[in-house]
Amino acid sequence: MSEHKEEDETLDEVEVSSFKEVWHQVAGHKDHGSTPGFLMGPNGRLYKNISHDARGEKEECFYKKVFSDEKFTRFRDFIPTYYKTILYQNVRFMALSDACYGFKVPCGSDIKVGSVDYNSQDSSTKQEVHKKKVLGIAPILGFRFAGANVYNATDKTVQKLDKGWGLSFTVENAAKKTEEYFNDKKTIRRDVLPSLIRQLTDLLEYYTQQKLFWLCRSSLLVVYDGLTPEKGTVKMIDFAHNTTQENPSDNTYVEIGLRNLIDILSHIHRGQTAEWKYDT
Numbered sequence: 641m642s643e644h645k646e647e648d649e650t651l652d653e654v655e656v657s658s659f660k661e662v663w664h665q666v667a668g669h670k671d672h673g674s675t676p677g678f679l680m681g682p683n684g685r686l687y688k689n690i691s692h693d694a695r696g697e698k699e700e701c702f703y704k705k706v707f708s709d710e711k712f713t714r715f716r717d718f719i720p721t722y723y724k725t726i727l728y729q730n731v732r733f734m735a736l737s738d739a740c741y742g743f744k745v746p747c748g749s750d751i752k753v754g755s756v757d758y759n760s761q762d763s764s765t766k767q768e769v770h771k772k773k774v775l776g777i778a779p780i781l782g783f784r785f786a787g788a789n790v791y792n793a794t795d796k797t798v799q800k801l802d803k804g805w806g807l808s809f810t811v812e813n814a815a816k817k818t819e820e821y822f823n824d825k826k827t828i829r830r831d832v833l834p835s836l837i838r839q840l841t842d843l844l845e846y847y848t849q850q851k852l853f854w855l856c857r858s859s860l861l862v863v864y865d866g867l868t869p870e871k872g873t874v875k876m877i878d879f880a881h882n883t884t885q886e887n888p889s890d891n892t893y894v895e896i897g898l899r900n901l902i903d904i905l906s907h908i909h910r911g912q913t914a915e916w917k918y919d920t
């Protein structure tokens with residue numbers, strides 16, 4: 641556990657007493673040993689545990705830079721808001737905005753973008769381990785679902801599409817599989833797609849023209865409302881591995897992933913899932 645920093649704030653009792661488990665979490669760490677990975681606070685705040693190892697601190701550095709350096713102003717729209725770092729039971733947590741706040745039934749998906757699960761700053765052993773872990777279709781499509789929650793409007797439950805589901809994507813079935821995430825058993829939720837496609841297109845446009853940083857092992861957090869028509873949001877999350885080095889090997893695959901995802905969502909929106917073909 642890392643030492644707490646001078647500037648960390650301790651929380652008052654009211655805020656602490658309202659902490660809840662994050663019931664809408666899709667993927668990632670539920671806990672780090674005996675401490676929770678995430679906590680949900682009042683007023684749409686989510687607290688991410690960053691005390692576990694160096695990755696937490698790297699992610700905190702990234703958020704602090706983005707929210708203090710004006711060069712990143714535009715990028716702030718595409719990620720959760722970073723408020724501050726707090727100390728809770730001697731564990732450091734980043735206070736972030738909860739992308740699912742205000743959703744009646746948040747149907748979230750954690751979509752890893754890029755082709756590789758390592759970056760060239762990792763040791764070569766680590767790179768080998770991660771290469772072996774890259775299963776499924778991520779190197780070709782440039783994205784992979786780590787998990788998703790989807791509302792079943794027939795029995796009014798939320799169902800989990802797990803990592804295994806994400807790894808079952810192929811070049812042939814990728815559009816059909818992605819459509820499962822928008823299928824609430826009564827209808828395909830095409831109504832939420834225009835807004836999601838627009839947000840992803842804005843992100844792609846921003847990302848391809850900027851030279852400030854490169855994403856590595858980050859995820860898109862896509863959320864739509866299982867009950868409210870046309871309500872959806874897209875945020876980029878998980879910045880423990882971002883790099884500002886030159887010539888990052890994975891970068892073009894982040895763009896490929898975004899383009900393929902946008903293309904697939906557009907096909908689902910037009911009811912043309914069967915016609916979608918991987919464009920080599």
Ligand SMILES: Nc1ncnc2c1ncn2[C@@H]1O[C@H](COP(=O)(O)OP(=O)(O)O)[C@@H](O)[C@H]1O
Binds near residue numbers: 677678686749
């Ligand atoms: N700002 C946020 N708003 C809503 N949900 C979030 C937010 N950040 C993370 N999550 C949830 O937690 C999961 C894991 O987040 P992530 O930052 O990738 O953690 P890890 O470092 O453990 O992989 C995501 O899939 C998402 O469900």
Ligand SMILES: [Mg+2]
Binds near residue numbers: 667668669859878
């Ligand atoms: Mg993650």
